[in-house]
Amino acid sequence: GESVGLHLPTLSVQEGDNSIINCAYSNSASDYFIWYKQESGKGPQFIIDIRSNMDKRQGQRVTVLLNKTVKHLSLQIAATQPGDSAVYFCAENLRGAQKLVFGQGTRLTINP
Amino acid sequence: DARVTQTPRHKVTEMGQEVTMRCQPILGHNTVFWYRQTMMQGLELLAYFRNRAPLDDSGMPKDRFSAEMPDATLATLKIQPSEPRDSAVYFCASGLGVPGEQYFGPGTRLTVT
Numbered sequence: 001g002e003s004v005g006l007h008l009p010t011l012s013v014q015e016g017d018n019s020i021i022n023c024a025y026s027n028s029a030s031d032y033f034i035w036y037k038q039e040s041g042k043g044p045q046f047i048i049d050i051r052s053n054m055d056k057r058q059g060q061r062v063t064v065l066l067n068k069t070v071k072h073l074s075l076q077i078a079a080t081q082p083g084d085s086a087v088y089f090c091a092e093n094l095r096g097a098q099k100l101v102f103g104q105g106t107r108l109t110i111n112p
Numbered sequence: 113d114a115r116v117t118q119t120p121r122h123k124v125t126e127m128g129q130e131v132t133m134r135c136q137p138i139l140g141h142n143t144v145f146w147y148r149q150t151m152m153q154g155l156e157l158l159a160y161f162r163n164r165a166p167l168d169d170s171g172m173p174k175d176r177f178s179a180e181m182p183d184a185t186l187a188t189l190k191i192q193p194s195e196p197r198d199s200a201v202y203f204c205a206s207g208l209g210v211p212g213e214q215y216f217g218p219g220t221r222l223t224v225t
Contacts, residue, residue: 043216102155
């Protein structure tokens with residue numbers, strides 16, 4: 001069935017370090033993946049996306065890697081800052097479905 | 113700075129009461145989504161509309177939930193009658209139909225006692 005999950009529910013890193021958040025997906029028909037950031041009391045906010053014909057995409061301090069062989073998605077955040085503390089969700093778009101399936105989320109905590 | 117707005121931000125009601133949540137999508141967006149977020153189930157899609165027409169409401173309990181778009185600037189999600197298990201944060205999101213491109217509102221936190 002359709003499912004998107006996360007390997008680590010919580011992650012704690014030191015300020016300035018890099019962090020990696022992982023996500024597994026099960027539907028090989030998914031053609032588009034997104035990472036969202038959700039701060040306390042707010043709605044999810046788009047961070048970065050990647051299409052299934054790509055392996056890597058970079059943004060400002062963030063990089064998303066897609067490994068279709070093992071159905072794995074990761075979000076790398078460079079030089080983490082206190083403002084990066086949030087819950088991060090991966091989401092997959094099923095080809096032709098025009099709707100997202102979200103993972104359970106990983107809480108990222110930045111230690112000073 | 114265009115944003116999705118939702119009202120009310122918080123709602124506390126008693127079991128059996130009707131609850132109506134409202135969403136104003138970003139002007140010009142033609143796709144509107146309703147999600148429910150709980151600790152147990154995470155973020156679940158309830159329904160979505162394109163050009164005001166419902167495309168998928170398979171995630172919504174049909175017996176008590178209803179979603180409508182009276183016009184392009186207003187989407188509503190109604191629960192009647194409400195139950196304690198409906199307690200959650202309800203998010204509205206809008207977009208231009210690009211797969212996955214959705215902009216979320218701040219949510220309505222519903223508590224049913």
